[in-house]
Amino acid sequence: MGGGFVYRDLGRSFSEWFDWVLEAAEVYDYGRYPVKGMGIWLPYGFKLRKFVIEIIRELLDSYGHEEILLPILIPQPILAKESEHIRGFEGQVYWVTHGGFEPLDVKLALRPTSETSLTYMESFWIKSYKQLPKKYYQVVSIFRYETKATRPMLRVREVTTFKEAHTVHEDFEDAERQVLEAIEIYRKFFDELGIPYVISKRPEWDKFAGALYTIAFDTLLPDGKTLQIGTVHNLGQNFTRVFEVRIQKRDETIDYAWQTSYGISERVIASVIAVHGDSKGLVLPFKIAPYQVVVVPIFREQDRDKVINYAMGIAKELSDKGLRVYVDLRDDVRPGEKFYYWDTKGVPIRIDVGSKEVKESSVTIVRRDNGERVKVKVNEVYEKIVELGKRIDMELRERAWKAFKSRFKRFSGIDEAKKFLEGGGIVEIPWCGNDSCAHQIADELGAEALGTPVTTIEKIEVKGQKCPICGKDAVTYMRYSRRY
Amino acid sequence: MGGGFVYRDLGRSFSEWFDWVLEAAEVYDYGRYPVKGMGIWLPYGFKLRKFVIEIIRELLDSYGHEEILLPILIPQPILAKESEHIRGFEGQVYWVTHGGFEPLDVKLALRPTSETSLTYMESFWIKSYKQLPKKYYQVVSIFRYETKATRPMLRVREVTTFKEAHTVHEDFEDAERQVLEAIEIYRKFFDELGIPYVISKRPEWDKFAGALYTIAFDTLLPDGKTLQIGTVHNLGQNFTRVFEVRIQKRDETIDYAWQTSYGISERVIASVIAVHGDSKGLVLPFKIAPYQVVVVPIFREQDRDKVINYAMGIAKELSDKGLRVYVDLRDDVRPGEKFYYWDTKGVPIRIDVGSKEVKESSVTIVRRDNGERVKVKVNEVYEKIVELGKRIDMELRERAWKAFKSRFKRFSGIDEAKKFLEGGGIVEIPWCGNDSCAHQIADELGAEALGTPVTTIEKIEVKGQKCPICGKDAVTYMRYSRRY
Numbered sequence: 001m002g003g004g005f006v007y008r009d010l011g012r013s014f015s016e017w018f019d020w021v022l023e024a025a026e027v028y029d030y031g032r033y034p035v036k037g038m039g040i041w042l043p044y045g046f047k048l049r050k051f052v053i054e055i056i057r058e059l060l061d062s063y064g065h066e067e068i069l070l071p072i073l074i075p076q077p078i079l080a081k082e083s084e085h086i087r088g089f090e091g092q093v094y095w096v097t098h099g100g101f102e103p104l105d106v107k108l109a110l111r112p113t114s115e116t117s118l119t120y121m122e123s124f125w126i127k128s129y130k131q132l133p134k135k136y137y138q139v140v141s142i143f144r145y146e147t148k149a150t151r152p153m154l155r156v157r158e159v160t161t162f163k164e165a166h167t168v169h170e171d172f173e174d175a176e177r178q179v180l181e182a183i184e185i186y187r188k189f190f191d192e193l194g195i196p197y198v199i200s201k202r203p204e205w206d207k208f209a210g211a212l213y214t215i216a217f218d219t220l221l222p223d224g225k226t227l228q229i230g231t232v233h234n235l236g237q238n239f240t241r242v243f244e245v246r247i248q249k250r251d252e253t254i255d256y257a258w259q260t261s262y263g264i265s266e267r268v269i270a271s272v273i274a275v276h277g278d279s280k281g282l283v284l285p286f287k288i289a290p291y292q293v294v295v296v297p298i299f300r301e302q303d304r305d306k307v308i309n310y311a312m313g314i315a316k317e318l319s320d321k322g323l324r325v326y327v328d329l330r331d332d333v334r335p336g337e338k339f340y341y342w343d344t345k346g347v348p349i350r351i352d353v354g355s356k357e358v359k360e361s362s363v364t365i366v367r368r369d370n371g372e373r374v375k376v377k378v379n380e381v382y383e384k385i386v387e388l389g390k391r392i393d394m395e396l397r398e399r400a401w402k403a404f405k406s407r408f409k410r411f412s413g414i415d416e417a418k419k420f421l422e423g424g425g426i427v428e429i430p431w432c433g434n435d436s437c438a439h440q441i442a443d444e445l446g447a448e449a450l451g452t453p454v455t456t457i458e459k460i461e462v463k464g465q466k467c468p469i470c471g472k473d474a475v476t477y478m479r480y481s482r483r484y
Numbered sequence: 485m486g487g488g489f490v491y492r493d494l495g496r497s498f499s500e501w502f503d504w505v506l507e508a509a510e511v512y513d514y515g516r517y518p519v520k521g522m523g524i525w526l527p528y529g530f531k532l533r534k535f536v537i538e539i540i541r542e543l544l545d546s547y548g549h550e551e552i553l554l555p556i557l558i559p560q561p562i563l564a565k566e567s568e569h570i571r572g573f574e575g576q577v578y579w580v581t582h583g584g585f586e587p588l589d590v591k592l593a594l595r596p597t598s599e600t601s602l603t604y605m606e607s608f609w610i611k612s613y614k615q616l617p618k619k620y621y622q623v624v625s626i627f628r629y630e631t632k633a634t635r636p637m638l639r640v641r642e643v644t645t646f647k648e649a650h651t652v653h654e655d656f657e658d659a660e661r662q663v664l665e666a667i668e669i670y671r672k673f674f675d676e677l678g679i680p681y682v683i684s685k686r687p688e689w690d691k692f693a694g695a696l697y698t699i700a701f702d703t704l705l706p707d708g709k710t711l712q713i714g715t716v717h718n719l720g721q722n723f724t725r726v727f728e729v730r731i732q733k734r735d736e737t738i739d740y741a742w743q744t745s746y747g748i749s750e751r752v753i754a755s756v757i758a759v760h761g762d763s764k765g766l767v768l769p770f771k772i773a774p775y776q777v778v779v780v781p782i783f784r785e786q787d788r789d790k791v792i793n794y795a796m797g798i799a800k801e802l803s804d805k806g807l808r809v810y811v812d813l814r815d816d817v818r819p820g821e822k823f824y825y826w827d828t829k830g831v832p833i834r835i836d837v838g839s840k841e842v843k844e845s846s847v848t849i850v851r852r853d854n855g856e857r858v859k860v861k862v863n864e865v866y867e868k869i870v871e872l873g874k875r876i877d878m879e880l881r882e883r884a885w886k887a888f889k890s891r892f893k894r895f896s897g898i899d900e901a902k903k904f905l906e907g908g909g910i911v912e913i914p915w916c917g918n919d920s921c922a923h924q925i926a927d928e929l930g931a932e933a934l935g936t937p938v939t940t941i942e943k944i945e946v947k948g949q950k951c952p953i954c955g956k957d958a959v960t961y962m963r964y965s966r967r968y
Binding site: 029032033034035038039040041042043046047049050066067068069070071072073074075090091092093094095096097098099100101107108110117121124125136141143145147158160 | 513516517518519522523524525526527530531533534550551552553554555556557558559561562574575576577578579580581582583584585586591592594601604605608609620625627629631642644
């Protein structure tokens with residue numbers, strides 16, 4: 001990985017580590033399925049995915065979004081209706097051309113995203129400002145015939161966990177308010193997962209095809225490259241105009257409605273894995289761990305029943321109280337191997353019980369993230385675990401943010417910035433607003449432009465700063481990084 | 485619907501009623517999406533679907549199934565590997581032939597079902613009897629390029645709610661045990677939803693393509709036709725042999741593993757709607773209703789705040805205790821219209837509160853299914869609703885079974901059976917076991933063979949019965965109905 005910076009010692013390059021951990025922890029089977037860029041969510045990974053999706057669903061529901069489900073197939077004329085949109089996607093759309101032995105009259109796209117098909121339906125559904133704002137979402141598979149090298153979860157051809165939200169508004173101002181709401185929702189979401197991020201307005205040349213502008217969330221992977229993990233688009237009237245979504249407005253005039261859309265994908269799950277994991281495997285936040293607690297009974301033959309009963313009693317209490325608990329009763333596996341196994345799977349808390357613990361009415365609690373061990377009385381174990389769970393999630397988040405911030409820095413000149421970027425990360429450099437200057441800076445850095453700070457949520461001070469290329473006064477900063 | 489029998493008066497033909505209710509209750513938008521046979525789950529329908537899926541997930545999990553997610557696309561050579569299978573499906577597969585502007589090297593099928601792709605993966609995953617039995621499932625979209633007339637939810641080209649389970653076993657006996665387990669799971673599932681059914685072994689000519697045999701659940705729609713709502717297949721070693729899933733057995737020999745698979749689809753949701761609904765709209769079981777209770781405050785201007793506060797207080801208590809409650813506060817809609825609206829949506833229980841109820845500290849509870857009204861004290865409302873919810877579900881089930889049984893009858897001759905079938909339903913006729921006799925009976929009845937009773941779960945007495953075609957001794961009964 002080219003001498004890249006690593007957040008923590010993964011014992012190997014990030015790329016190798018990531019492939020290893022997905023397989024070793026039985027999260028995602030990739031590379032064996034006979035279609036390039038497509039993988040299988042295994043039972044353990046599927047559970048992890050489920051708990052992550054639950055968080056975003058709860059958030060969206062609490063902000064008044066309604067879940068729907070649209071067909072996977074979009075007829076070519078619908079997908080092509082908005083000219084910028086189709087130009088952006090046509091190179092990477094999978095086309096269905098035959099049904100059975102017959103060629104289809106109209107070829108059908110596997111949806112790359114659903115702005116077109118949903119807006120088409122909205123033209124039937126939405127007639128008046130009284131119905132607005134309207135906020136829909138769905139969690140679905142989307143398809144991109146990627147030409148770049150595919151990577152498990154990070155760049156796939158079937159994105160299996162695309163949460164796309166689509167909203168409709170009476171005017172531009174309300175769409176702008178929605179963009180900020182979407183940003184707030186995603187901040188809360190990433191904060192819950194302890195994933196650090198920077199929020200940037202993508203440069204014109206890198207916005208979503210068909211949008212007025214795009215706001216993006218990027219995180220930093222252990223190899224020092226940024227990964228886009230969420231985007232928010234103000235679509236203006238671009239789609240409602242071509243699909244003729246006309247509404248009656250408050251003032252009784254008729255106009256096209258306004259829209260936003262915003263999406264996240266399984267890259268969020270990849271980020272949780274990448275940002276918190278260590279050389280031993282996954283390190284999962286308590287909140288989303290498939291099992292939050294694993295109980296490992298340790299015994300010799302003569303105290304077997306006593307220890308197992310004790311372990312089962314504790315597990316039952318914890319799961320009756322709503323925790324996700326697994327008791328590892330395997331007979332043919334030694335305790336040391338079990339520790340190793342559950343470390344790889346990233347279970348946040350391990351409870352060891354042996355005959356000593358039975359005698360003392362205690363348990364030994366071991367944290368996955370930092371290895372801390374503590375003995376507690378058996379009647380305090382539930383409270384202790386709930387408290388520890390919260391503390392683990394908080395500390396994981398803090399640790400991740402600390403590492404992230406150490407690799408995010410502002411520079412006035414290109415040379416120091418370039419030196420900094422050798423260790424991975426993101427730099428901010430004053431920008432005059434001229435595209436060609438940004439391109440030149442990117443080239444000199446050997447990096448790509450990420451975008452500018454979002455001035456509606458950040459206060460930006462550029463007074464006295466000059467563009468290092470043309471020397472003109474800077475109007476903002478441009479961010480650069482090596483990108484996935 | 486051709487003079488067909490109706491379970492209850494829907495005020496119009498079932499077909500018209502069904503289209504109407506999906507639209508009026510905002511369940512599913514069908515017929516406007518620009519791809520034939522594909523519809524959209526609207527927010528209300530999506531919630532209904534979610535609660536139905538939750539029940540089957542809980543059941544499968546409790547029987548040791550693990551949820552996974554496989555890619556949607558299956559390469560042609562994988563799909564075609566099992567010859568019976570591809571012969572059964574090739575006429576109705578959607579093919580992806582292009583990615584972007586390029587033709588693909590290998591054409592890719594939108595999965596019609598996942599036996600082939602999963603068995604391919606199992607050849608990597610499963611090596612020993614120690615891993616068995618293994619029970620996987622997924623809830624996904626599948627695709628069938630249907631040549632028959634499409635109907636919303638009943639016969640679609642994108643089946644959006646396909647729950648397919650796939651299991652692996654050491655020997656034939658364990659696969660047989662799994663078939664019975666699957667039947668038990670589906671019985672529980674349909675019983676929870678109050679959907680009556682008959683369980684039949686499909687005739688040889690109608691089994692799943694690639695199976696040893698198929699067991700099917702059929703229910704009866706209000707037009708008197710049967711609808712297949714679930715199938716269970718013993719796959720034998722047909723797929724493991726071609727994909728070389730070899731396992732080490734308990735006796736240390738190596739052999740191909742054995743498999744079963746079983747599936748249900750949104751036809752289950754269609755059945756809930758069709759079996760319980762009435763002329764006013766949906767009648768939903770309490771367990772799966774998106775809103776279990778709707779509170780309608782009824783007031784004049786002078787007591788507005790008092791009544792609304794009272795209504796909100798009740799709603800809060802009920803939802804704090806875990807019920808799904810909606811308060812209809814719309815200002816521009818009269819109470820009568822609200823009653824009509826929520827009747828259409830099938831909310832099982834309505835709570836009316838007016839100034840009289842406030843004064844008396846009471847509420848008026850109205851059942852959707854039978855219109856029964858009862859006044860209860862406000863401090864008893866939660867207990868009353870929980871009790872009513874259970875009673876409603878029980879009575880819906882009993883009513884549906886009673887109607888179903890009235891249209892299921894055994895005959896020894898064809899003429900009486902034919903007369904009975906004019907009113908819709910299912911008949912059983914003695915069968916000698918000869919296919920041509922069954923075909924001839926079906927022709928004479930103007931019906932189709934559904935299959936034979938499942939003798940492992942039903943005791944069948946055929947002594948003295950004769951096949952009405954050839955006159956030979958019957959070995960079992962064959963069931964016939966008009967089928968969807």
